[in-house]
Amino acid sequence: MPASATMKDVAAAAGVSPSTVSNAYNKPEQLSAEVRQRIFATARELGYAGPDAAARSLRSRRAGAIGLLLTEQLSYAFSDPFAVGLLAGLAEVAERTRTGLLLIPLPRYDTDTDADVLRESVETVRGAVVDGIAAYCVDVGHPALDVIASRGLPFAHSDHDVPGRRVVIDEVGATRAVGEHLARLGHTNVAMVVDAGRATDVPGEITDETVLYTNARLRARGLREGLGADARVTLVSGGHNSVESGLAAAQFVLDRRDRPTAIAAGGDVLAFGVIEAMRRRGLSPGRDISVTGFDDIPAAEAAGLTTVRQPIRDKGRTLGRMLLDPTFTDERIVLPTELVIRSSTAPVRN
Amino acid sequence: MPASATMKDVAAAAGVSPSTVSNAYNKPEQLSAEVRQRIFATARELGYAGPDAAARSLRSRRAGAIGLLLTEQLSYAFSDPFAVGLLAGLAEVAERTRTGLLLIPLPRYDTDTDADVLRESVETVRGAVVDGIAAYCVDVGHPALDVIASRGLPFAHSDHDVPGRRVVIDEVGATRAVGEHLARLGHTNVAMVVDAGRATDVPGEITDETVLYTNARLRARGLREGLGADARVTLVSGGHNSVESGLAAAQFVLDRRDRPTAIAAGGDVLAFGVIEAMRRRGLSPGRDISVTGFDDIPAAEAAGLTTVRQPIRDKGRTLGRMLLDPTFTDERIVLPTELVIRSSTAPVRN
DNA sequence: TCGTTCTAGTCGAACGATTTAGTAAATCGA
DNA sequence: TCGATTTACTAAATCGTTCGACTAGAACGA
Numbered sequence: 001m002p003a004s005a006t007m008k009d010v011a012a013a014a015g016v017s018p019s020t021v022s023n024a025y026n027k028p029e030q031l032s033a034e035v036r037q038r039i040f041a042t043a044r045e046l047g048y049a050g051p052d053a054a055a056r057s058l059r060s061r062r063a064g065a066i067g068l069l070l071t072e073q074l075s076y077a078f079s080d081p082f083a084v085g086l087l088a089g090l091a092e093v094a095e096r097t098r099t100g101l102l103l104i105p106l107p108r109y110d111t112d113t114d115a116d117v118l119r120e121s122v123e124t125v126r127g128a129v130v131d132g133i134a135a136y137c138v139d140v141g142h143p144a145l146d147v148i149a150s151r152g153l154p155f156a157h158s159d160h161d162v163p164g165r166r167v168v169i170d171e172v173g174a175t176r177a178v179g180e181h182l183a184r185l186g187h188t189n190v191a192m193v194v195d196a197g198r199a200t201d202v203p204g205e206i207t208d209e210t211v212l213y214t215n216a217r218l219r220a221r222g223l224r225e226g227l228g229a230d231a232r233v234t235l236v237s238g239g240h241n242s243v244e245s246g247l248a249a250a251q252f253v254l255d256r257r258d259r260p261t262a263i264a265a266g267g268d269v270l271a272f273g274v275i276e277a278m279r280r281r282g283l284s285p286g287r288d289i290s291v292t293g294f295d296d297i298p299a300a301e302a303a304g305l306t307t308v309r310q311p312i313r314d315k316g317r318t319l320g321r322m323l324l325d326p327t328f329t330d331e332r333i334v335l336p337t338e339l340v341i342r343s344s345t346a347p348v349r350n
Numbered sequence: 351m352p353a354s355a356t357m358k359d360v361a362a363a364a365g366v367s368p369s370t371v372s373n374a375y376n377k378p379e380q381l382s383a384e385v386r387q388r389i390f391a392t393a394r395e396l397g398y399a400g401p402d403a404a405a406r407s408l409r410s411r412r413a414g415a416i417g418l419l420l421t422e423q424l425s426y427a428f429s430d431p432f433a434v435g436l437l438a439g440l441a442e443v444a445e446r447t448r449t450g451l452l453l454i455p456l457p458r459y460d461t462d463t464d465a466d467v468l469r470e471s472v473e474t475v476r477g478a479v480v481d482g483i484a485a486y487c488v489d490v491g492h493p494a495l496d497v498i499a500s501r502g503l504p505f506a507h508s509d510h511d512v513p514g515r516r517v518v519i520d521e522v523g524a525t526r527a528v529g530e531h532l533a534r535l536g537h538t539n540v541a542m543v544v545d546a547g548r549a550t551d552v553p554g555e556i557t558d559e560t561v562l563y564t565n566a567r568l569r570a571r572g573l574r575e576g577l578g579a580d581a582r583v584t585l586v587s588g589g590h591n592s593v594e595s596g597l598a599a600a601q602f603v604l605d606r607r608d609r610p611t612a613i614a615a616g617g618d619v620l621a622f623g624v625i626e627a628m629r630r631r632g633l634s635p636g637r638d639i640s641v642t643g644f645d646d647i648p649a650a651e652a653a654g655l656t657t658v659r660q661p662i663r664d665k666g667r668t669l670g671r672m673l674l675d676p677t678f679t680d681e682r683i684v685l686p687t688e689l690v691i692r693s694s695t696a697p698v699r700n
Numbered sequence: 701t702c703g704t705t706c707t708a709g710t711c712g713a714a715c716g717a718t719t720t721a722g723t724a725a726a727t728c729g730a
Numbered sequence: 731t732c733g734a735t736t737t738a739c740t741a742a743a744t745c746g747t748t749c750g751a752c753t754a755g756a757a758c759g760a
Binding site: 366367368369370373380381382385405407408409410411 | 737738740741744746747
């Protein structure tokens, strides 16, 4: 292909100044329709595709896109209905404002995260041509946050305790309701299955809560509050937020001598893993052991899963508006949640 | 915030030339570790976030991201398991090469697509800061394709008949197998539910196949071939590729006097709509009417849906490699498909 | 008729980096 | 010890736009 034509070439060929060509594309009202048509015709002749995206971004200081930070693997994120819901909400706003959506994969920030991996991933954040960044499930203190801050990029996320504009739910209150519900049903020995990310190689009990995302930690706290001081709550994890790890964690729990009468999952996806583990042992949710989820993803209803409904898509939409709608100035939005009681929870059997 | 520091500022403060600062970030081996450290220290002091993304893209002619063209609404794409699978595969490759993934929404290109909408969306494609573009379900002749071509961007897609590098499946062969399977079961009156996009406001028969995506058209042809010339095949649509439109289309079909004994859907999602329509009438897939899908999305197995398995994620991966892996030079890849027979198809009842 | 406001453009300087070519000093082989 | 190579860094030229300031001429009101 021939070194492609630039605006200058088009200007020369059309007998106008480069600024006028620029205006033809960006400010139609600044020039006569006649000249504008001539410029477009010339552009077509020369095979000029229109203003170069990078140059335009540089000069105008606008990228026409916002970034979404995805912890966990990108390829995995799309199998997580929560992520998909958030993304859909964000995409809705982006689409309306004709803004692109750049997905940025980011490793979790654990104490043992490989420094090189971390550095490289931070490069990705640095190199992203975006006007703002949205995130969820970010680890407090992640180096990428510094990059965002020093780039001066607008930032919106949905985690407690992370600085910046945010849209959250009352995590503690939501799981407190779960705890109270279970307490009313007579449960006093409850296991909570959480997402501990890469921190857990082997399914097992989590004694160090600091490995959890802030939100997961808050959910654990709320559950404890709801159940009351007398109840026993064991935190377990099988790894990430996936059916597999929910399954693994539940297997661990179900094998213990002192089996809980209820298992609360930190997310619906995990809860499905729990249910699968029970199914394999011939146990039925509700009848034998009560199970709760969190999020109320679409599949939860069909499965009869008692869970906390949170407006996932609204969360995404709000993140989008925080970044793209200048009239939207709230620094902190709290969205409502609702305990949805279905058939997976029942009174404890004696 | 203070007008943020540039590379020049850092260079001045550190007592080196801007080129050296650039090298500190991009070519560590080009300078002494000592100077590099000093530069980073200075940068930190000045609150310099590292090379500006847009400027870097402009000068180096690299964007560090690839685009994915999404027909249909972005917000809708994520509810389509096929799209999600493709995206996951693409994301896998992108992630591995530390490349971002920019989602670009694009309206379908029908004869009646609003010209303004089209023009604006083409702007999005023009303005995307990317090194290449992947697409699926693109309409032949879509103006966005011209923009991609004239920008000289590498392009890879998964549609037949659209120019450019591509990864496809043997659409005709795959549905021919479906047709043959149905023929063997004795079906001679078959309806095919297809995605006709916005072309269909009201569910009904499709007589003008040109409104279909190329791939959908090929699927119809294959089905006809497999069923043989004696069979009757009716094309119907309820709109997009969604459960709702599958439902609508099936309702239309089921209401007709000469009801088909089998319904072949152009996608699993549509098939689920068909099954739902049947359920509402007390009809059971396989027992009363045979139903087939296409894609073999995860939910298909649980539903016992006879369908064509195509390696969706592989498709995405291959698209990614075409754009990002220089050693990958094939212009056209055909991936294998497999007819998966489950319980939703059965011999026709007399 | 004169000053003012529009209209339709022009001009030149950024925007913030990377790249190519080049240089002075240090190191090397024989 | 001498020319050749390597090392560590610099200078200047872009990359392709958009932006702010400016202007020649037309149109306008009084």
